[in-house]
Amino acid sequence: MSFANEHWFNRPETRIRATGYKSDINPERRYTDVVTSDRGIEMAMITNGGIVDPQLRQLALGTVLVRFGSSVFIPQVAAGEWWLEFEQYKIVERHADSAGISVPMAMRRLCCVPLDWGAMTTVVQARVIRPLLAYEGPGAPATGQKGADYLDGRLAGQLGLKQLFIPGLSDPDLRRDSLWVTDHGFLPHELSRMGYVPKNMPHPA
Numbered sequence: 001m002s003f004a005n006e007h008w009f010n011r012p013e014t015r016i017r018a019t020g021y022k023s024d025i026n027p028e029r030r031y032t033d034v035v036t037s038d039r040g041i042e043m044a045m046i047t048n049g050g051i052v053d054p055q056l057r058q059l060a061l062g063t064v065l066v067r068f069g070s071s072v073f074i075p076q077v078a079a080g081e082w083w084l085e086f087e088q089y090k091i092v093e094r095h096a097d098s099a100g101i102s103v104p105m106a107m108r109r110l111c112c113v114p115l116d117w118g119a120m121t122t123v124v125q126a127r128v129i130r131p132l133l134a135y136e137g138p139g140a141p142a143t144g145q146k147g148a149d150y151l152d153g154r155l156a157g158q159l160g161l162k163q164l165f166i167p168g169l170s171d172p173d174l175r176r177d178s179l180w181v182t183d184h185g186f187l188p189h190e191l192s193r194m195g196y197v198p199k200n201m202p203h204p205a
Contacts, residue, residue, distance in 0.1 A: 001058075001131060002131070003058070003130075003131045003132055003133045004130040004131065004132055004168070004174055004177055004178035005132050005133055005166065005167055005168035005169070005174055005178065006133060007168070008167040008168030008171070008174070009133040009134075009167050009168070011167070014135075014167045015054055015135060017050070017165070017167070018050055018051055018054040018135040018137075018165040018167075019050040019051065019052075019054060019140065020049040020050020020051075020140050020142070021050065049112055049113075049117075049139070049140060049141075049142035050139075050140045050142075050165070051135065051136070051137035051138060051139060051140055051162075051163055051165060052137050052138050052139070052140045052153070052157075053137055054135035054136065054137045054165065055135065055136050055137055056133065056134075056135065056136075057133070057134045057135065057136035057164065058131060058132075058133060058134075059128050059131060059132040059133070059134055059164075059166070060128065060131055061128055061129065061130070061131060062127060062128060063085060063127070063128040064085065064086035064125065064126070064127050064128075064182075065083045065084065065085060065086065065125070065126050065127070065128065065164070065179075066083065066084050066085075066086055066089040066123065066124070066125050066126075067080055067082065067083045067084070067123070067124050067126070068104060068107055068120040068121075068122065068123050068124075069118075069120070069121075069122045069124065070118045070119040070120065070121055070122065071122060072122060072186065074122070074124060074181060074184050075172070075175070075181075077122050077124045077184075078124050078126060078169065078175060078179060078181055079169055079170045079172070079175060080169065081165055081166050081167055081168075081169055081170070082111070082163060082164070082165060082166075083134075083163070083164045083166055084111075084161075084163055084164065085164065086125070088161055088162055088163070091110070091159055091160070091161045092106045092107050092110055092111075092161070093106070095109070095110060095155075095159060102187075103123075103187075104120035104121075104187060107120060108120070108151070109151065109155060110139065110155060110156045110159065110161050111139045111156065111161075111163050112139035112140060112141060112142040112151040112152075112153045112156070113139075113142070113151070114142055114143060114144035114150075114151060115144060116144040116145050117142075117144070119189055120187070121186060121187050121188070121189050122184065122185070122186055122187070123184065123185050123186075123187065124181055124183075124184045125181070125182050125183040125184065126179045126180060126181045126182060127179070127180045127182050128178060128179060129177075129178060129179065129180045130177055130178040131178075132166055132178055133166075133167075134164040134165060134166040134167075135164070135165040136162050136163070136164050136165075137162055137163070138153060138156045138157050138161060138162055138163070139151075139153045139156045139161075139163055140153055141153050
């Protein structure tokens with residue numbers, strides 16, 4: 001089977017990026033460092049965000065995906081690499097309902113997205129129209145600037161929520177050939193921070 005993003009997935013840095021290390025997305029916020037020994041030998045990587053122990057996932061034709069973003073330009077939101085499968089997204093909705101918070105806030109909590117990494121005011125639903133390769137796993141601990149807004153990811157593990165890192169979607173040709181955006185919606189900015197629960201996204205036909 002061929003995959004639309006196989007070239008991107010096989011790059012040596014892809015799995016490292018999935019763990020939150022040396023992310024080129026907003027590097028001023030998603031900072032990282034390397035711990036070295038007295039002799040300058042690299043001992044460990046300090047990551048911020050990403051997913052824990054990324055595992056290969058093949059996304060078949062028809063797989064429904066959901067993603068939040070901050071742009072009103074839908075292709076720009078769809079160009080992001082972090083997604084949830086629809087059934088995983090429903091875990092976020094159920095948590096929002098039970099906790100009495102907004103869906104974007106539940107997404108932040110479960111996917112470890114600090115407030116200063118951007119608003120979650122646009123939601124996009126898409127269907128895979130050409131198989132894709134992804135890394136899958138629970139959200140890794142993340143912190144905002146200057147150590148604010150620390151999210152440890154434990155709740156996602158307890159609820160069994162896994163997110164996807166799909167490399168290559170920033171390429172407009174690859175995105176056009178592999179994803180069909182089927183629905184989208186816009187949410188007030190305050191829902192990205194407060195406790196109102198918006199209407200649930202309907203199950204895809």
